[in-house]
Amino acid sequence: MHMADALVSPAVGGAFWAVSSLTLYPCGRTTARRAAEGWGPLTGVLGAFVFAIQMINFSIPGTGSSGHLGGGLLLAILLGPQAAFLTLASVLAVQALFFADGGLLALGCNLFNMGLIPLFVAFPLVYRPLAARHRTAGTILAGVAALTLGAVAVAVETRLSGIAALPFRAFLAALVPIHMAIGLAEGLATAALVQFLRQARPELLAEAPAPRWRAAALVGLLALGTGGLLSWAASRAPDGLEWAVARVTATEPTATDPVHRALARAQEAAPMPGYALAGSKAPSRGQTSLAGVLGGLLTLALVALVAQVLRRFRKAHARP
Amino acid sequence: MLGPDAYLHLGALDALASGDSPVHRLDPRAKVLTTALFIVTVASFGRYEVAAMAPLALFPAVLMAVGDIEAGYLGRRILAALPFVLLVGALNPLLDRAPALRLGLLTVSWGWISFASILLRFALTVGAALILVATTSFDGVCLGMEKLGAPRVFTQQLGFLYRYAFLLVAETTRLARARTLRAFGRKAAPGEFATLAGQLLVRTWDRARRVHVAMLARGFNGAFPARAALAWDARDLLFTVAWASVFAAVRIWNLPALLAGLVAGGPG
Amino acid sequence: MTPPILEAEDLAYTYPDGTAALRGLSFRIEAGQSVALIGANGAGKSTLLLHLNGTASPTRGGLRITGLPVVKANLKQIRRLVGMVFQDPDDQLFMPTVAEDVAFGPINMGLAPEAVAARVRNALGEVDALPLAAKPAYRLSAGEKRRVAIATVLAMEPAILVMDEPTSGLDSRGRRHLIDLLRAFGHTKIIATHDLDLVLELCDRAIVLHEGAIVADGAPRTLFADSGLLATCHLELPLGMQGCPACGRPGSADPS
Numbered sequence: 079m080h081m082a083d084a085l086v087s088p089a090v091g092g093a094f095w096a097v098s099s100l101t102l103y104p105c106g107r108t109t110a111r112r113a114a115e116g117w118g119p120l121t122g123v124l125g126a127f128v129f130a131i132q133m134i135n136f137s138i139p140g141t142g143s144s145g146h147l148g149g150g151l152l153l154a155i156l157l158g159p160q161a162a163f164l165t166l167a168s169v170l171a172v173q174a175l176f177f178a179d180g181g182l183l184a185l186g187c188n189l190f191n192m193g194l195i196p197l198f199v200a201f202p203l204v205y206r207p208l209a210a211r212h213r214t215a216g217t218i219l220a221g222v223a224a225l226t227l228g229a230v231a232v233a234v235e236t237r238l239s240g241i242a243a244l245p246f247r248a249f250l251a252a253l254v255p256i257h258m259a260i261g262l263a264e265g266l267a268t269a270a271l272v273q274f275l276r277q278a279r280p281e282l283l284a285e286a287p288a289p290r291w292r293a294a295a296l297v298g299l300l301a302l303g304t305g306g307l308l309s310w311a312a313s314r315a316p317d318g319l320e321w322a323v324a325r326v327t328a329t330e331p332t333a334t335d336p337v338h339r340a341l342a343r344a345q346e347a348a349p350m351p352g353y354a355l356a357g358s359k360a361p362s363r364g365q366t367s368l369a370g371v372l373g374g375l376l377t378l379a380l381v382a383l384v385a386q387v388l389r390r391f392r393k394a395h396a397r398p
Numbered sequence: 399m400l401g402p403d404a405y406l407h408l409g410a411l412d413a414l415a416s417g418d419s420p421v422h423r424l425d426p427r428a429k430v431l432t433t434a435l436f437i438v439t440v441a442s443f444g445r446y447e448v449a450a451m452a453p454l455a456l457f458p459a460v461l462m463a464v465g466d467i468e469a470g471y472l473g474r475r476i477l478a479a480l481p482f483v484l485l486v487g488a489l490n491p492l493l494d495r496a497p498a499l500r501l502g503l504l505t506v507s508w509g510w511i512s513f514a515s516i517l518l519r520f521a522l523t524v525g526a527a528l529i530l531v532a533t534t535s536f537d538g539v540c541l542g543m544e545k546l547g548a549p550r551v552f553t554q555q556l557g558f559l560y561r562y563a564f565l566l567v568a569e570t571t572r573l574a575r576a577r578t579l580r581a582f583g584r585k586a587a588p589g590e591f592a593t594l595a596g597q598l599l600v601r602t603w604d605r606a607r608r609v610h611v612a613m614l615a616r617g618f619n620g621a622f623p624a625r626a627a628l629a630w631d632a633r634d635l636l637f638t639v640a641w642a643s644v645f646a647a648v649r650i651w652n653l654p655a656l657l658a659g660l661v662a663g664g665p666g
Numbered sequence: 667m668t669p670p671i672l673e674a675e676d677l678a679y680t681y682p683d684g685t686a687a688l689r690g691l692s693f694r695i696e697a698g699q700s701v702a703l704i705g706a707n708g709a710g711k712s713t714l715l716l717h718l719n720g721t722a723s724p725t726r727g728g729l730r731i732t733g734l735p736v737v738k739a740n741l742k743q744i745r746r747l748v749g750m751v752f753q754d755p756d757d758q759l760f761m762p763t764v765a766e767d768v769a770f771g772p773i774n775m776g777l778a779p780e781a782v783a784a785r786v787r788n789a790l791g792e793v794d795a796l797p798l799a800a801k802p803a804y805r806l807s808a809g810e811k812r813r814v815a816i817a818t819v820l821a822m823e824p825a826i827l828v829m830d831e832p833t834s835g836l837d838s839r840g841r842r843h844l845i846d847l848l849r850a851f852g853h854t855k856i857i858a859t860h861d862l863d864l865v866l867e868l869c870d871r872a873i874v875l876h877e878g879a880i881v882a883d884g885a886p887r888t889l890f891a892d893s894g895l896l897a898t899c900h901l902e903l904p905l906g907m908q909g910c911p912a913c914g915r916p917g918s919a920d921p922s
Contacts, residue, residue, distance in 0.1 A: 175530070371499070561803065608757040
């Protein structure tokens, strides 16, 4: 479910970075207040645990497919949503930096989808009300809810970014069933793990701070609303940044004049008559051309050349 | 999703980061800022722009060359992360079939162009992130983020996670292997997984307690010591400003088109 | 008369579930002594160590370090006097680099940056680990981790060095290196260990624990010669005192 930078626009990425950062600060403060109790190493080491446990797959009964433990719900049950958010943020950051599992611009989106939604929407609104008497069912339902909502969020963010050509409904139809199954797996695994702990080390389950789930739910819904609003506003000016750049420089984002001229000359001396440029459908696309492609290839070749020269230079002047 | 070789990869980038080069010696903040600007610039291109983005490849190329980073490892990491993006991006050629370019018998649709754009974006953004860690070290990136205003408790968290990730990945691999050796190809059921994960979780929690005891034994009183100050100098400023200008120039003017114009507009 | 550097009086600890871990221990340790704490697993060694720096509080009785009672009010002082090196070095090396780990203690003590840097240099020098200063902990070998863990404690310049199984997990070279290092330290040493040959080489006194009580306290050689004691406490004769398995000649060579 990790989104890559390749599919995210700066507007959407920025909007969700804002929402996620704004959530991170108070969560950080809440966790820091328990530093004297050892919550620094605890949240850190549990983050490493979540990171490591994601390597292990287990089978989902009845479906033949496998899942892995995302860890959000488990962390919320063990640490409370705020510390869990901080921990998940660190896990996602490491995944993005080292494994390209999620982009850096998209980090805000990923933290929103895989952190904020499970911890501040699913956990307080689904798990907590059921936890007293229907704990297992509550865990499973919360897992399904978290992943499903997360999948919807991915679809929305991708659509609003406008880089992938996906029709929204089709994307949703593809994502949601898969993620409901993943959510089921997550819920099952989390429930089983909590059950294990209840028998092996029940005192660990009592460590989480007293739940203020109404406050947590409020945070979640606020964040959902803000994220949605910001993204919608950003998408109102399609290719927003591009539009801004065009306004500033008073040109089309893809400059065509030198290309047109070059093309005219090239066509006069064309070795293969019959070259034609197809018209474009969408007004913002402008013209593309063989010359443009050529220019791109030439540029890459130049870049490679520069890199080679620099490397030789480095080797020749390398420090002892 | 990581495989059991996650352990190796965690250390590999950091090993690269222990090298020495003009890039390594830059202030982490300069590299973090420039990388952030780079990624935003890449992302800001329209969905059909491919060639116009190409000059941005200069950034990773130069950093790798001056930073003595070999392309092989980075290339493999990029490929490993490609599948999901391919899956999503591959729909573009299928859905967007309006023709954009004809080369004799071959017609290239807009869908293929946007797909190429996605691939290029992916390579550039992922490459930049990996190069950042490879030339700055994870700890350096954390330090840079902290000095740029990230909350201390968060960078502290990242530090602990990273420090113990190696141990935990090793322990997890051992536990998983011990199970696999007796499983005869059967995947773990959720209950089995819960026992395995549960043991690991309990051990991990106990370790956290022991670390806390060790911290107390060395006088810890709830406040983590501040980390060493960074020194920002003219080179760092030059690096940041120069690259920011390059990014802006590439974004504002379609340099490859100009280049093509120059070449095609030559004598002929 | 100066008080002993460490004095325990009827020190007892019972777990919440009722199991007695320490049954009223009383003993004194003078400055400069090198004392081994030996006994089978579960005899109470680790529990006792946790009391020495106030990590655990006794359910009865108490401890004094250089006359200062080990109570909550004095913990800051106590932890400066008693440097504890735990069994697993990975539990003690938690900062991004070795240098920062060694600096952790002095910084918490409130020392100025130059003083901290000097302590770090000295401590790393004492354990032959100066070249490792910029390395992260995960890149160290077991022996290196162990030495750096000791350095993190030495940097606080404690009066007493307490160690829990210092040679466990080390290969012969690491072990030898460690023993030579420890021999050179002038601190009062309290070492909980299963490695009885280490005791023979390093310690002038051994306290034997069995089921939470002290059953013997004296010179190691004398204690180990008592086969009845060894049997009761589930200990075996150290290699340095065992006879030759081939020719049967009794062991007696002084390893030092």
